[in-house]
Amino acid sequence: MSAVALADRPVALHEVNVGEEYRRAVGGPPNDGKRFGCTEPRIVTPPLRLLTPETSYGFRVIEFATEVLRVRLYPWQRSFVIRLLEMNPDGTLRFQTALLLVGRQNGKSTISKVLALWFMLEAGWPLVLGTAQDLETAEEIWDDVVSLLEEETDDEDDLADFIEKVVRVNGKKTLHLTNGTRYKVKAANRAAGRGLSGNLIMLDELREQKNWGAWGAITKTTQAQDFSLVLGLSNAGDALSVVLSYLRKMAHAAVGDPDGINKDLPAAGPTELDIEASLEEDDELYEDDVPEDWEQDEDTLFIAEYSAAPGIDRRDRDGWAQANPLLGYLIREKKLASDCRTDPEWVFRTEVLCQWPDGSIDGVFPPGSWEETTNEPEILADGTERVAEADRIVGPRWVGIDKSADRSRTWITFAGHRADGVPQVEVQMVRHGDEWVKQWLLEHKYRSEFQALAGQSKGAPISSLLKDLDEDPEFDIPITPWSGGDFLGAFGQAFEAVRDHKVRHHKQPPLDTAAGTAERKDIGDGWAIDRKRSPSDVAPLIAWIAALWLMRQRPVVKLPPPIPAVLEDEPGQSSESMPTESLTADLGDIGF
Incomplete structure (x- = not known):
């Protein structure tokens, strides 16, 4: 089904409560036969009232950008700010948390700059806080805002006159305006907002927040504010994008779950364990932190998602337009066509089509085989899920370990046998860094069962x-070397084991995503997983394969030599005293 047909659903969310004033303000592409990106998001939170200058501050932002900043907003950017800044009847903002999902290079940073200056100069919000996982990314937007104000113009009212002070010290960059407002930048970590009381919080590349630490810190900064807005900007994430995934699922559910992303696994916010892991490296803990403090109210959550419809062929150019609203303006169709030919499939889908890896690509295993070897969780009477007793490893365990390509996380897997004798491998732990690995393994409750x-x-x-x-x-x-021919052979063995349904695994999203999207790299007569070209973190899958390979390498124990026959009439001997246990004691270690 084409993207155009998919977009023609009975309820077109982008058409709800928009009138002529909105259409005139937003505008649209020229009608010259050229392909242009979609002005309206494919997934969007519909407004409660007709969008007019009396019901949305977005109209003022457009005028401010044009008349004051001399910045031209494209149709999709105008649509976004009008929808984002919808008012309640009392003039407050309807939304307190907002998501913008769109393909790369489509002008997210322009929106950040315009909103930052509008909230400072016109709305008078005291503090704008810009964050990103990479501090340099947040500082680039800050630098552009300062440059925009410092740019010389012919106007009598020079924007530079609004600057009181600029602090350019790396890591402490701050813009102070004459009306008392400030714009600071911080790295997205647990300390991002400590000691601050923010109003507009802009989180660039929200997909990179792979734990709840930064989110917890940032939500704390807005709790005491009468006026606040947390804006997350990103392209599509993956299974490790815990914050973005949670917010996106909740936002989709609120508009009827049009893509069905909540069908199997609804939105799940942080748990006590998430908070504990986020605070492990923090020396100033919030002792009263509880998961509910970090959860999101769906009534004040907004989403605008420019993405290609699920299941669309990556060559479908209508899908390109859905995810790239600047197509035809600043993004050339020929460039996307080139990327489509040369990029690995899920790189193109994530970066260009703004689609999340979902296992629909076969990855390194035969189609459907990974899903067919997955254990189904047991559903209890209260609706909660747990691993069934029959799907638990019993007896000896072999340990696999790997580290993410960016060295941020270490993954540990266990391989062993279930009660029915079927091999099983499962992810057991993932944490940042690797300093914790030694003690975690040596103090584990199954330590006595670790074989290697x-x-x-x-x-x-x-x-x-x-x-x-x-x-x-x-x-x-014991540590078993894994390299050379053994390393390459392990991938082939894993392929055959999954293909032939000779190994099982649990439903574990990071592992499932890696299995469904990993890229192969041919090496001689064998192959391995390509860490660099794979669109998601493949470390959990490599650790999974390492554990499976190691379990199959367990040493074959030689049977002891036959016991000399003893005659019944030999003094001091009887059949009852023969060491028969020696024949069976090690059978569990024999590699049949």
Whole structure:
């Protein structure tokens, strides 16, 4: 089905409560036969009232950008700010948290700059806080805002006159205006908002927030404010984008779940364990933090998602237009066509089509085989899910380990056998860094059952940790080298085991995403997973394969030599005293 047909749903959310004033303000592309990007989001929170200058501050933002900043907003940007800044009847903002999802290079930073200056100069909000996972990204937008004010013009009222002070110290950049407002930049981490009381919080590349620490800090900054708005801007995320995934699912559910993303796994906010993990590296904990403090109210949540419809062929150019509203303005169709031919499929889908990896691509395993080897959770009477007793590993365990390509996280997997004898591999732990690995393994409740540990021993992010553990006299878990032919052979073995349904695994989103989107790299007569070209973090899958390979390498124990026959009449001997247990004691270790 084409993108155009998919867009023609019975309820077109983007047409709800918009009148002629809105259409005139937003405008549209020229009618010259050229393909242009969609002005309206494919998924959007509909307004409660007709959008007019009396019901949305967005009209004022458009006028401010044009008349004061001399910035031309494109049709989709005008549509976004009008919808975003919808008013309640009392003049307050309807939305307190907002998401903008759109393909890369479509002008998100322009919106950030215009909104920052409008809220400072016209609305008079005391503090604008710009954040990004990479501080440099947040500082680039801040630099552009300062440059915009400092730019010389022929106007009598020079924008530079509004500047009181500019602090350009790296890590402490702050813009002070003469009306008392400030614009600061911070890295998106647990300390992002400590000591501050923010009004407009702009989180660039929200997809990169892979734990709840920064979100917890930022939500704290707005709790005491009468006027506040948290704006997250991003392209599509993946299974590790916990904050973005949670907010997006909640926003989709509020508008009827048009893509069905809540069908199997509804939105899940932070738990006590998430908070505990987020605060582990923080020396100034909020002792009263509870998950509810960080959760989002769906009534004040807004989403505008420019993305290609699910299931669309990546070559469908209507899908390009859905996710790239600047197509035909600043983005050339020929460039997207080139990217479509040369990019790995899920790189193109994520970066250009703003689609989330969902396992619809086969990854490194035969189509459907990964899903067919997945354990179904047991559903209790109260609706909660848990691992069924039959799907639990019993007995010895083999440990696989790997580190994300950006070295941010370390993943640990266990392989073993279920009660029915079927091999099973599952992700057991993931945390930032690797300092925790040694103690976690040595103090684990199944420590006595660990047989050995394996990870890529050469040329990988995890290799140095394995070397350190191997040389550590306190670390007594055997480490098995995994490299060369063994390394390549393990991927082929895993492929066959999944294909032939000879191994099982749980539903674990990061692992499932990696299995469904990993890219192969041919090496000689074999192949391995390509860390760099894969669109999602493949470390959990590599650790999974390492554990499966290691379990299959368990040593074959030789049977003891036959016991000499003893004659019944030999003094001091009887059949009752023969060490028969020696024939069976090690059967569990024999590699049949």
